[in-house]
Amino acid sequence: MDYLHYFDYLRHFDTLEMEDEEPPRKKKVYKTRFDPFSLEEDEFRSKYRFTKKYVKYVVDLIREDIKQTKKGGGISVELQVCTALRVWARQEVQDDAADIHGMSQQSITVVCRRVAVALAKRAAQFIYMPRTLEEEEVVMAGFRSICGFRHVVGAIDCTHIKIKKVGGDNAQYYINRKGVSSINVQVVCDSKLQIRDIVAHWRGSTHDSRIFRESRIRQRFENGEFHGRLLGDAGYGLTNYLFTPVQNPNNIKEESYNKAHILTRNPIERCFGVWKQRFRCLLHGFSVSLENAKTYLVALAVLHNIAMKMGENAEIEIFETGNQPPPLHQEQRQAADNTTGQIARQLFIRTYF
Structure with a gap:
């Protein structure tokens, strides 16, 4: 091979090596983080x-x-x-x-x-029913201070939190009576608007009474763990541990009971109002996955309780406290009352009203 052909060969070999080389990597640039x-x-x-x-x-x-x-x-x-x-x-x-x-x-x-x-x-650290008789008596005293309604250890109700449309065969079961996909969240609160129990996984079409019927909190009341009782609206079944309003009261005592029931149960309505005002995502709904939404609900309940104990967003509570007590939920079908509950409620009315 003569020198000219040899140099042409070297130039060709260098060109091939340059074509095979990877382009230099771009230097990773991190965004400036705000403190x-x-x-x-x-x-x-x-x-x-x-x-x-x-x-x-x-x-x-x-x-x-x-x-x-x-x-x-x-x-x-x-x-x-x-x-x-x-x-x-x-x-x-x-x-x-x-x-x-x-x-x-x-x-x-x-x-x-x-x-x-x-x-x-950390939900168990911040969301819990009274664990001792002394704690239970403090909670009952808080409810009694509202208008004298005795032996109440919690107010119970459900609220719908909007979620993005769920796919699959179960999608229709998440659509509530307003035609919106939601999770029906059951909450028990005390008179200070702290969340004492939460169930945040039921589909939007599920009735409030079924959620309670299949909840652990009901089983705990059935087992006699608490001396007090819950107050719920007409959508729940009357039992000796869950008092509901009297439908079609016949006398002054029953009317007085209903008025006291509404006022004493009002903290659960206020609790929902404060909770949703504090975390606006609860008002407008979640656009995340279904599993993330369930986790967020429990996390936000923990954050709410911490905020209540620390006096955060006090102006929200003042605003909500001024609301009038809500009317009975006439749109909800009434769950079946049991005989023991009817006897217990009548005895309670005759004794205290």
Whole structure:
């Protein structure tokens, strides 16, 4: 091979090597993460609807469950909690929350799920019926202070939380009587609007009385774990541990009982109002998966109870407290009363009214 052909061969070989080389990787660029705690207290509360003290309490509560290493762009615990609270409390579009906090929309979804799971794991720590006779007496005293209605340990009702349309063969069962896909959430609260028990997995078409009938809280009352009783609307069946209003009262005592029943049961209506005002996502519904929605409901109940104990969003409670007691739910079919319940209610009316 002469020199000219040899040099042509080398140039051709170098060209092939250059064509086979991979293009240089782009350097990963991390978005600038916003530090919410750099804000002044008033501005912080305006943006997140909670005080720094409340958010720091939640951060410390679930820190070990959601902390990440900073290697690879891990998100701090503080930023994760603030982001989730902003999405839930302000019902903010995830894309907007992502831009504000320097994350992708996918990261917001992951963060909210991670925070919700960590909070739901601690449900038993913050959501519980009275565990001792002394605790039960305190709860009953709270209800009695409203208008003298005795032996009440909880007010019970259900509320529908809108969810995105569910696919599959069971989709129709999630559609409630208003034609909207929802989860029918059962809650028992005390006179201070704290959630004492929650059932957050029933389909929207399920009647309130069935949810209670198949709930663990009913079994606990059946087993005689509590000295007090529940108050429910006409959609529930009357028992000796769950008192409902008297349909078509015949005398002054029964009318007085009904008025006292409405006032004493009113905390559950107020509880729903405060809960939904505190977390606007409950008013407008969830656009996440069904399983995530169920987890979010329990997590938001935990956050609500923490907020009530810490006096957060006090102006919401004042606003809701001024509402008039709701009328009886005439649109709900009345569940069957049992004989023992009728006897117990009549004895109660004759004794105290």
